[in-house]
Amino acid sequence: MSVDNMENLDEETRKKIEKLLKVTREKDGNESYASAQIDKGLIYYNLNQRKQSYESFNNINKSDSLTRYMMAQFGMGGMLAGDSKFNEALKVWSNIKGLGDSLETAGLKFRVGVALLEDSFSEYDEAKQYFIEAIEYYPYESYCYQKICNLLSDSRLKVAGKKSLQLLNKTLEIVEILKLDFEPDSSDNKSPERKLAHYTNTSITNLLLEKNEDGSLPSFFRLNTINNVNDPSEGHLLVNYLKGIRENSFYAPDFDKDLHAFISCFTFNHDSLNQFRLYGKEADKEASGVSLVFKKEFFQLDNSLGGLSFLSFESNIQSANRDISTLVINKHSSMKESLSSKTRVSKQPVMRCVYIDPTSSYIQLAQRNRITFFREFGNETVVVQNREKSKAEYEWEEYKKYIDEKTVAFSDAFRTLKSTYESIIKEKKAIANDDLESSNKIDILINEILLPLKYLIKHSAFQEEQECRMVYVTSINAPEVNIAHKKLLFVEYEAEVKETLNKVYIAPAATEYQLYLAWLLRNTDVKIELSNNPYRQI
Template sequence: MLDKNFNKNLDILICDFFLKKEKLKFYKSDSIAFLDSSSSSLIENYILFLSKIFIKEMLYVSFNSKFERKVAHYTNVDVGMLLIREETKFRLSCTTTMNDPQEGKQLYKFLNNILSTDREVVNSKYYLSCFTFNHNSLNQFRLYGRTNLIECSGISLVFNKKFFFNNENLRAERLYRCIYIDPNSGYIQLACRDKFTFIQEEEGYNNNVEAKWFRYERMIEYKSIYLRNLLTLIRHISSQYQVVEAQLNFIMGETKYLFKNFCFKDEQECRIIKKSSIKDSKDSSCISSYLVYDGDFFNSLSNLYVGEAAYKLTSYIYKIILNQPKFSVTPKIKISEHPYRAIEYLESINGVEFT
């Protein structure tokens, strides 16, 4: 029997489900997979399925708030220029190629230490691309987008919501913020902006910054409290019904890739995640290490930051952008101003030197 608190939480979940039913159109594939389950009548599967929807809804980056309008993707100069010249497309990489060996395992470690080895995922592969609320981060410039292993030699591509929406009413793909979780204590923190970015946006500290930050902080805290309660409920279910790893994988699916180890919290990451079925012989992407993403690149790239070690290439980057007629508005280009003494500077691309 479920205890009184569990029943109360379940009532809240079901009420939320019907209040948000108009949003279920975004979860059509989730619904089909769930209904195809031979054990879909089990109450634990039903609650886990609803929980998955609520988790994704709480983590969804809608861009309809004045607090979150842009996200950045760090890459090297070579890839950035190939994208601008249309010699390649934006890609989602297979989760097996990520730099974190614990990808997709943090949620199961929290749920009674159910560990995922990914060996059971034989019918599908997951692909993702990473973005961040930190558009101009010294740490991320040092870690990501390096060319020839030179720190701070990459670029930060800053996109507005048009990259994730075909127009004002039709989404191209959903973007979700990550949850940073400590499996032992259950403490979580949601990816979000930090206060300094608000100060930069206002071009100085003032009372308006404090008021704006206060409202944003309350919004994130509301989502955090909701998700803490939801995760407690999921852990209760997995314990009471002895839910197994394969069952969680089937129902929770790609949601597990939104949970990250707490040590990565400074990255303030959000992700696009897509599932590809290996059983579908028509889907040639199943044998690939990436999927192509067709976001509106040229109408959504609003800013481009250049890492300190790549500053000599700024004029070259600017020229490539100016020669691309598809830009309706030229992206703003800026060299990262962080006080970092580069040991080595990027001098060339594809054998062409810039001095």
């Protein structure tokens, strides 16, 4: 498409292309030229002008910009694959192998690896090489995909490999559905889920907010071992659901030293009497703690890792069955070295829990309650279609639509996950008749694939909590894992509490701490409020 042949384009697009066509290496430099070619190629591609798009990408040399050269090669290969020119696509994509060492370039290689697993390619050994190059930024996913490549490469295990691939892709889809999105739905609105509360006692709050001369305080926020939770069904509900087990008898969580979970719990209910009574206890006295309400900045907003950052594998795990010797601890974003040489976990995403009833098909996603909107907006009104309406009611209705859509998406994906799990278990049993070792390896892979969801599925008996979780899974041998009182395993979280607090609610039996908390937070804009809940102290 030349400058003279753009009369059918809208004026804005035509001006963009004309401007990009004027960028040259000689006048503007190699980097600017490469960026212009990428932008121009994307415009042409969106206009369905594939030839011009391909030519734009093909104009970029390695010497212009390595990252943009790799992006161009990726795009060109994708267009060739779209035209069923698979051998040519493979050849173009091979140009990015062995190049680059950044999140962006690893992401391109990772996407090529995933594409090569599709039936149209079936290039499993080739795909494995791309996952090896992407593993530093996509450790969990690349690890699972490599194992799947091994299954797909074996004609006897190919069916199990395809079903494992479906299970992994569906698991990753569900994780994205459950991950909290703190971004507003428009420039005029704030995200209704932008703040989360964590209930704790006043002693812990003091450690998190106080400072002292020797620098030992404030303490860092902790993610504690999953073995401390009060729900004996933790870690078992997901597999029980997938197996179709409908019962309410549970047992203690399995202890896995190689892949051990650490969690911290948050809720959309910032001022809940029940949660004050359960989790805000000081010296075993009910409702004597606080609710710390965090801003979105406390959590991971932009993943600098690329893959799932809350799964951190260690290279020295000795397990022949797991075969994860190629994995390394993520040194880019899962951990951070402090000045005191302690290793801390970097900012992590937070995900809503899902409540299911083992005896029925009931499912509910953690969400805000209607009352929280009335507490937030009070008597404010808003004009909707020329009619004045309660802002609380309007915001609740809009939020309910959002949650309903997310629930439908989750339910559909969860049903598919179950049917896929059932089919792979059936295939695994058939394999066991001839090859028990391979069957056992498939069983281990299935459990590893489901790991990101394992601690997000909770019993419906706890649904009042409307819990969201930060989960971190690693080996107990990892340098970030600490122990206190000879029994409490935990990891420390890098984000500072005081800088990311929005508000503190004081429980009904902790009002005596109001002045002290005001002093601790005197140089901040953190609001302090007494709980609105009535409570008779005994």
